[in-house]
Amino acid sequence: MYLTDRSAPAKADAGQGRRRGRGPRVAPVVLVLGAVSLVTDISSEMVTAVLPLYLVSTLGFSPLGFGTLDGVYNGVSALVQLTGGHLADRARNHKLLAGLGYGLSALCKPLLLLASGLGTLGTVLALDRTGKGLRTAPRDAMISLSTPPETQGRAFGVHRAMDTTGAMLGPLAAFLILRAATDGYDAVFGVSTCVAALGVLVLVLFVPGRGEGARGGAGAVAGATHGAGVADVADAAGATDLADAAGVAETVRAANTADATGAEHGRRPVRPGEALALLRLPRLRALAGCAALLGLTTVSDAFVYLLLQRRAGIGEEWFPLLPLGTAAVFLLLALPLGTLADRIGRRTVFLAGHVALLTGYALLLWAPDTPVLPPVVLALHGAFYAATDGVLPAALADIVPEQLRASGLAVVGTSQALARFCCSLAFGAAWTAWGDGPALAGAAAGLLCCAAVAGAVLRPAGGTR
Numbered sequence: 001m002y003l004t005d006r007s008a009p010a011k012a013d014a015g016q017g018r019r020r021g022r023g024p025r026v027a028p029v030v031l032v033l034g035a036v037s038l039v040t041d042i043s044s045e046m047v048t049a050v051l052p053l054y055l056v057s058t059l060g061f062s063p064l065g066f067g068t069l070d071g072v073y074n075g076v077s078a079l080v081q082l083t084g085g086h087l088a089d090r091a092r093n094h095k096l097l098a099g100l101g102y103g104l105s106a107l108c109k110p111l112l113l114l115a116s117g118l119g120t121l122g123t124v125l126a127l128d129r130t131g132k133g134l135r136t137a138p139r140d141a142m143i144s145l146s147t148p149p150e151t152q153g154r155a156f157g158v159h160r161a162m163d164t165t166g167a168m169l170g171p172l173a174a175f176l177i178l179r180a181a182t183d184g185y186d187a188v189f190g191v192s193t194c195v196a197a198l199g200v201l202v203l204v205l206f207v208p209g210r211g212e213g214a215r216g217g218a219g220a221v222a223g224a225t226h227g228a229g230v231a232d233v234a235d236a237a238g239a240t241d242l243a244d245a246a247g248v249a250e251t252v253r254a255a256n257t258a259d260a261t262g263a264e265h266g267r268r269p270v271r272p273g274e275a276l277a278l279l280r281l282p283r284l285r286a287l288a289g290c291a292a293l294l295g296l297t298t299v300s301d302a303f304v305y306l307l308l309q310r311r312a313g314i315g316e317e318w319f320p321l322l323p324l325g326t327a328a329v330f331l332l333l334a335l336p337l338g339t340l341a342d343r344i345g346r347r348t349v350f351l352a353g354h355v356a357l358l359t360g361y362a363l364l365l366w367a368p369d370t371p372v373l374p375p376v377v378l379a380l381h382g383a384f385y386a387a388t389d390g391v392l393p394a395a396l397a398d399i400v401p402e403q404l405r406a407s408g409l410a411v412v413g414t415s416q417a418l419a420r421f422c423c424s425l426a427f428g429a430a431w432t433a434w435g436d437g438p439a440l441a442g443a444a445a446g447l448l449c450c451a452a453v454a455g456a457v458l459r460p461a462g463g464t465r
Contacts (some may be wrong), residue, residue, distance in 0.1 A: 002088025008392035026155045027146035032206045033139055034162030040199035041163050043109065045170025045327070046192040049320040050178065052302040054185050057316060059116065063436075067428015069122055070300050075421025080133025085141070085410025094138035094145075094406060095207050101135025102203055104128075112189045135414060140393045140407035141209075143189065143378045149398060150342065155336020161331055164385075168327035175320040192225070206368035207305060250451030278408050283399050288415040290454040291392065294354060297446035299427055301326070304381060307364055307436055312374050325375060330389075337386045346395045347458045353387025354451045361444040365437065392416075392449045 055061040055069065056266040088097040115121045140156075147155040174188050181187035278284055299307075305322040307312065314322070341349040360380035367373055393409055400408030423443070432441035 021288070026151070026158045029146045029208055030143050030155050030159055032202075032208075033143060034159045036199055036203045036207065037139075037159065037163035038101070038166035039195060039202055041166030042170045042173065043192045043196035043199060044105070045139035045167045045323060046174040046177075046188050046195070047109070047112065048302070049171035049174045049323050050188055052306055053316060053319045055121075056306070058185065061118075063431040065118060066302070067424050067426075068433070069118070070127060070302050070428070071421045072423035073125045073129055074121050074300060074417055074424060076129040077133035077136065077417055079414070079418075080130050081137055081410040081414045081417065082407075084134040085137035085406040085408075085413075086108055087142060089404055089407040093209075094142045095203070095209055095407075097138040098135040098142070098207075099200065099203055101131040101133070101138070102196075102200045104134065105131030106193070106200050109189060109196050113186055123350075124310060128228035133417075137410040138405045140409045144393065144396065144405050144409070145402050152394035153338040153340075153342035153346065153391060154335070155338075156394045157335040160334040160386070160390040164327050164330040164334060168324055168331055171320045171322070171324040171327070175318075175324075178317070178320060184400065196238075257304070278400065278404055278411060281399060284396075284408060284411065286457055287392075287395065288412045290457055291412055291416040292419040293450045294425050294447070294454055295416045297443050297450050298357070298423060299440065299443050300420065300422055300424050301381075303424070303427055303431075304360075304364075304377075307440060308377055310436065311364055312369060314374065322374075322378065324368050325378030326382040326385065329379045330385045333383055333386035334390060340389050341387075341391045341394065345460075346391050347455075347460070348389050350395075351451060351455050351458075352361070353384045353391075354447065356387065357384040358444060358447050358451065360384070361440060365440055365444065390440045404445075 052066065055066050056063075061069070069409065084097050088094045090132075091097070105128050107434070108124055108131065111124045111127075112121075115124045143155055143159055144152060170306055176192060177187050178184035283455060301323065305319065308322060310317075311317055337349055337353075357380065360377045363377050363380070392412065396405070396408050396412065427443060430442060
């Protein structure tokens with residue numbers, strides 16, 4: 001399996017009694033990065049909240065055309081994540097790559113004011129997602145490297161809660177701007193530009209630079225693997241083949257040796273071969289494969305909101321508030337579910353999130369049209385993200401050496417994002433050809449099958465939780 005299923009990490013056992021009344025504190029860098037994500041998500045979600053309706057109702061895009069743009073919106077970042085993750089590890093400067101990503105996305109916001117056709121909009125959205133792809137893995141690596149392995153879920157839960165606070169405020173701001181401004185969509189894009197610039201400023205001024213503030217949890221991980229033998233690394237990485245384990249052990253030793261001498265002689269850049277060696281870890285391959293499999297049947301948020309609007313007859317003026325419901329539930333559950341994943345096992349929480357999403361699909365298909373339908377579907381949608389979005393990168397801390405943490409995050413994130421890109425294209429085509437109901441029914445059936453496969457692949461060897 002990959003998503004570690006255990007009641008508590010071994011290192012945490014000795015101090016569990018002392019910390020029972022109060023959870024461990026998160027590193028300051030996690031809080032600062034959370035603030036950057038909060039501000040940036042206000043900007044991004046202002047655009048995301050109005051974009052589906054703007055494209056379909058104002059510009060007259062068909063479901064297939066919208067699915068193509070939505071696929072570009074999600075897929076381009078996947079193609080860039082591997083590059084961003086490797087460059088961050090190679091340069092040993094996660095802040096620089098994250099800053100470039102945030103800056104590029106901020107520069108794209110005003111270009112939305114000039115784009116109106118499929119080609120120009122696709123180019124602007126592709127550049128915006130390029131920025132997201134550059135920043136995601138380095139940012140998550142900074143969080144992971146500043147946090148002990150036994151509290152990874154909590155740290156990512158705190159960050160995702162702050163991130164989601166911005167995702168909740170963004171749609172609310174867009175809603176208020178649309179009601180107050182004459183040229184509502186242009187006003188949304190303009191304000192979004194200013195907020196994005198503020199997020200970049202917070203990153204530049206307050207996030208620690210190269211190596212600073214990001215060693216609290218990583219040192220323990222690196223020390224544990226520095227003198228490890230083949231058997232130790234094989235057990236940590238889930239390797240079942242001795243040759244694979246020996247190769248991974250050699251990679252870890254080489255990277256740790258460079259770290260040991262880095263203080264005096266400068267850090268040696270990570271070579272591409274060391275990053276590629278991550279693919280020899282069976283547990284990493286299993287996680288990336290399952291993330292991709294489930295992503296193939298995960299309908300994008302924009303389509304979910306369009307389906308809910310049509311199903312419940314929600315007026316266009318209220319459409320920007322739909323992401324607010326998802327974000328509110330995500331905010332409430334991100335930290336509790338992240339902490340729960342640390343305690344009862346990440347596989348259990350991860351799969352439970354997909355069960356919540358499948359239940360939401362079923363309600364959209366077969367539940368009667370009642371006033372409670374929108375809040376229930378949005379609550380399930382938010383629970384899905386709370387149970388999966390932070391749990392997935394938190395699990396990587398158990399097997400990926402800290403020198404290659406950004407590359408490992410990028411491998412899994414890329415596999416998932418590419419799959420969702422394909423899902424957006426396929427769902428848009430199915431909606432155009434057969435209608436929204438059959439398209440969603442196909443996605444739900446696929447998700448059920450894929451979740452069953454993922455549950456079997458990620459099952460721990462010694463248990464069934």
